[in-house]
Amino acid sequence: MQNNINQIAALMANSRSTTVVTGAGISTEAGIPDFRGPEGIYRKLGEDKVMRIINIDTFRQRPELFYEFYREHFKLAEVAPGRAHYVLAELEARNYIHGVVTQNIDGLHQKAGSKNVIPVHGTADRFVCQKYHCGAVYDASTALSSPELVPRCEKCGGVLKPDVVLFGESIQNFMDAQDSILSAQLLIVIGSSLTVYPLAGFVRAFDSFTQDLVILNKGPTSMDHAARVKIDAPGTTGAVLEQIAALLPERGRA
Ligand SMILES: [Zn+2]
Structure with a gap:
């Protein structure tokens, strides 16, 4: 060594x-936790399920389903x-x-x-407004402190997306x-x-x-x-x- x-x-x-x-x-x-490791969500919930939900199409079509899952499994903000x-x-x-x-x-x-x-x-500590031409950026603690399940832009009401690469994105x-x-x-x-x-x-x-x-x-x-x-x-x-x-x-x- x-x-x-x-x-x-x-x-x-x-x-x-x-x-x-x-x-x-x-x-x-x-x-x-390593998402792909023995304690990770891929192993616990099944890779198919994770890929279906942490997916750009699910995010666009059913943002509440996406956020229910995301809020529960992607608590990264408190880690040093x-x-x-x-x-x-x-x-x-x-x-x-x-x-x-x-x-x-x-x-x-x-x-x-x-x-x-x-x-x-991408990085999970940034959230970006998805409305065309807005693009406002929020930090994760602000975005996730929203009382609504799906966080929205304070300026235009657009849905916020964590700035991470979802399945189906490049x-x-x-x-x-x-x-x-x-x-x-x-x-x-x-x-x-x-x-x-x-x-x-x-x-x-x-x-x-x-x-x-x-x-x-x-x-x-x-x-x-x-x-x-x-x-x-x-x-x-x-x-x-x-x-x-x-x-x-x-x-x-x-
Ligand atoms: Zn906006």
Whole structure:
């Protein structure tokens, strides 16, 4: 393990551009259930049901059904970032990390202080008015404190939608995410088994001859064969990143 940590620190010290890709695993350490994990809603309620309700068509046609479900299962506002989120933000400030592409909607990277975050599935802490030409934005606590089941815009009465990518919608920031991953000299994947597209595809297109790949994940991933270093130690991502950060010398701050 120590050897792996030294190796990752050396790769980071030598890299001019490092992109981090994060999935559910980094947030489960902060206390957010992995929707696809054993305690997650996919397993408890069945993937079909979740996909039918957390779906753009259901949202448009039956917003009350959508919100009944959403309010019960997507309580993300009270969760604080974990150690791993804070260390990543610190390493960005120290100019060792240049971008974070995340599949998570919990906003924890931004809360921890990361600046250059590309959330491909959106962020649950923003709500956007759906009425044409309005587009007013609300934070989640304001939107969800509405006494009505379906929150509405104070300006125009339009229905508010959480700014997350629902089933049936395309991902956000596609080009930025692709650029950030494919142009990085070093790619560090944290807490993702790399099975959800299109991110999994970007990482697959990553060129292991000219670029280096590091994976910190519990369990196997689809790209283990291409990784220079793989650490599979559940629940320790924050501690591992802290040790790496401690090994890195000061660089000019971003
Ligand atoms: Zn509005």
